[in-house]
Amino acid sequence: MQRVKAQPQPHPQGLQSCRAVFNSLTDLELDQESVADSSLQARMVQWYPGHIARAERQLREQLKLVDVVLEVRDARIPLSTCHPQIPQWCGSKPRLLVLNRVDMISPADQQAWANYFAQQHLPVFWTNGMDGTGITKVVRAAVSLSKSINSKRSARGLKPRAVRAVAVGFPNVGKSALINRLVNKRACDSAPKPGVTRQLRWVRIGGDLDILDAPGVLPMSFNDQIAAQRLAMCNDIGEAAYVDSLVAAALLDTLVALPNAPDIQEQLQRRFGMELPPEMTGEAYVEALAVKLFQSEKEKAGQRILKDFRSTALGTLALELPHMQPAHSAPRQRQ
Numbered sequence: 149m150q151r152v153k154a155q156p157q158p159h160p161q162g163l164q165s166c167r168a169v170f171n172s173l174t175d176l177e178l179d180q181e182s183v184a185d186s187s188l189q190a191r192m193v194q195w196y197p198g199h200i201a202r203a204e205r206q207l208r209e210q211l212k213l214v215d216v217v218l219e220v221r222d223a224r225i226p227l228s229t230c231h232p233q234i235p236q237w238c239g240s241k242p243r244l245l246v247l248n249r250v251d252m253i254s255p256a257d258q259q260a261w262a263n264y265f266a267q268q269h270l271p272v273f274w275t276n277g278m279d280g281t282g283i284t285k286v287v288r289a290a291v292s293l294s295k296s297i298n299s300k301r302s303a304r305g306l307k308p309r310a311v312r313a314v315a316v317g318f319p320n321v322g323k324s325a326l327i328n329r330l331v332n333k334r335a336c337d338s339a340p341k342p343g344v345t346r347q348l349r350w351v352r353i354g355g356d357l358d359i360l361d362a363p364g365v366l367p368m369s370f371n372d373q374i375a376a377q378r379l380a381m382c383n384d385i386g387e388a389a390y391v392d393s394l395v396a397a398a399l400l401d402t403l404v405a406l407p408n409a410p411d412i413q414e415q416l417q418r419r420f421g422m423e424l425p426p427e428m429t430g431e432a433y434v435e436a437l438a439v440k441l442f443q444s445e446k447e448k449a450g451q452r453i454l455k456d457f458r459s460t461a462l463g464t465l466a467l468e469l470p471h472m473q474p475a476h477s478a479p480r481q482r483q
């Protein structure tokens with residue numbers, strides 16, 4: 149199958165423009181000509197299971213009851229995991245931006261994003277849902293943001309109550325894991341695949357804070373296939389939505405074009421005994437790897453590449469950096 153290169157697209161430059169990542173629902177009709185093209189269809193990443201639609205409706209109801217929103221994103225792809233409707237759902241409620249999976253990116257990537265968000269005057273909380281790093285700071289900020297609630301309540305003669313927060317974000321970004329670390333037990337279902345949390349669930353964190361764990365939310369359709377593919381690369385979207393070998397091929401093309409992955413060839417050589425030379429596409433690499441190690445089974449080769457990336461065996465890497473050209477549109481050096 150011939151490779152259909154993603155067209156260069158304007159890269160979202162920040163939080164305000166993150167709406168550009170996913171268009172509004174009215175813009176989401178798939179182009180009929182594109183749909184008729186079966187090879188392109190195979191590459192389209194779309195996923196909107198019924199439980200997410202239900203959860204989104206319930207979440208919007210529950211949002212009326214919360215004092216503060218913890219917007220959790222994947223630190224490897226902070227722009228692609230920016231849900232365009234969250235600001236609208238939250239209205240004027242305070243919102244804290246939590247970049248989880250900080251252990252999966254390099255300190256240099258983290259610094260680049262920290263500088264970027266500082267320039268935007270946006271406070272960011274870096275967390276690791278596996279070991280709990282950074283979570284206490286989020287709780288302190290949430291509780292202090294909501295202090296005024298209890299002063300207003302006491303002025304009205306009401307008893308103080310716990311602050312109510314909600315963790316919202318794309319599937320598999322680590323919302324439940326963060327809550328479990330806070331309570332030091334498995335209060336919420338958490339597993340390494342998207343769509344595990346199916347029900348909204350309140351969890352009490354000490355006496356000061358209640359957090360609502362919500363199922364991951366997604367735009368109903370992805371108009372920006374570069375963002376959608378990055379979600380697939382990072383396992384932030386159901387695997388039924390994509391073909392592993394194609395996403396792995398796109399991942400390889402992305403990795404070799406990244407400015408923050410200078411030793412990627414070394415890593416590929418170490419893991420698979422093969423570099424990805426400039427004249428070779430990611431797709432050709434997956435095919436060659438399949439022949440070399442997987443009895444020509446391309447899907448198995450793709451799954452191995454994705455697994456290695458997702459477990460950081462290929463290095464700790466952000467796939468998005470501030471002001472970076474879209475990875476797929478960046479022309480690769482050719483000999």
Ligand SMILES: Nc1nc2c(ncn2[C@@H]2O[C@H](COP(=O)(O)OP(=O)(O)OP(=O)(O)O)[C@@H](O)[C@H]2O)c(=O)[nH]1
Pocket residue numbers: 248249250251252275276277278318319320321322323324325326337338339340341342343344345346362363364365
């Ligand atoms: N390496 C790493 N893994 C993490 C981190 N946070 C969560 N995980 C793992 O990622 C997987 C997904 O985490 P969940 O907490 O289930 O994600 P979720 O956002 O609640 O997912 P949904 O149920 O789909 O909404 C789990 O296997 C976690 O152990 C992190 O900071 N670093």
